[in-house]
Amino acid sequence: MSALALGLVAALCWGFHDICVRFLSQKTSISACIFIVILTGLVFHTLATFGTGTFQTLPAQAVYLSIGAGACFVIATFGLYHAFERGPVRLVAPLIAGYPILSVGWFALQGNAVSALQWLAVFAIVSGVSCVAALSDTSDEETPAIGPTVIYALIAAAGFAGTFAFGQSAAFISHEMPSTLVTRVTALLLVVGLLIVFKLPFWPGRNALPWLVAMGIADGIALMCVLSAGALENAKYAAVSSSLFGMLTVVLAWMFLKERMTPAQWAGCAVAFTGVGFLAL
Secondary structure (H helix, E strand, O other), X not given: OOHHHHHHHHHHHXXXXXXXXXXXXXXXXXXXXXXXXXXXXXXXXXXXHHHOOOOOOOOHHHHHHHHHXXXXXXXXXXXXXXXXHHOOHHHHHHHHOOHHHHHHHHHHHOOOOOOHHHHHHHXXXXXXXXXXXXXXXXXXXXXXXXXXXXXXXXXXXXXXXXXXXXXXXXXXXXOHHHHHHHHHHHHHHHHHHHHHHOOOOOOOOOOOHHHHHHHHHHHHHHHHHHHHHHHOOOOHHHHHHHOOHHHXXXXXXXXXXXXXXXXXXXXXXXXXXXXXXXXXX
């Protein structure tokens, strides 16, 4: 499977994850949601690693890179949740959706060639996703000061870009399954530490648990897809196409929750998928 296809699978999984958050965030503690999702992702990946017989000793450099990916993933997760908690979506979504620009920029800084048309395709994808996600926000409620919200959103974008850069580098020099397992263990340890230090709740409640487990499995598949692309050609495309999750969340809400999609949002979808189609050529 190509890096672009792996990114699309990740986007679909994260889209499912986000649409579930719409239900749960109003009734369940954010910290408990994050804990259960990351714990489930670790259990899922552990079973997948040992079940496929792909566990192996990693070189020290791959371990360090995987630990860095885990730390960045926790930063990105908390930044995303807090940014969307403050809102509005029309401000937060475009900023977070811009992380592929950072991913491709880092790829270019490493001396790799990125053509002008490839940059144009990346900007088309980011613009289309941002348009669809931002136009989904029809709330007129007052929101907190935008300064901290922008900071949280930019932290999330940088965190995702860092996760994919470190994780794909680890997969390139070792094997994606054990390196992603180290990333998952690191993420869980950091989350547990943060929840203990700040005395935040771990338990989400019995009703939310099945949904959070499903979200954790989806998150586990998504992160595994993007990081495993590190061993493939054009690994950066996995990070780029995975950013479609913000758009797919809105489309899934249209399909299953009967939420309205405006002509401008459909145009944003067309622009984004045009960019994906160009990268697939």
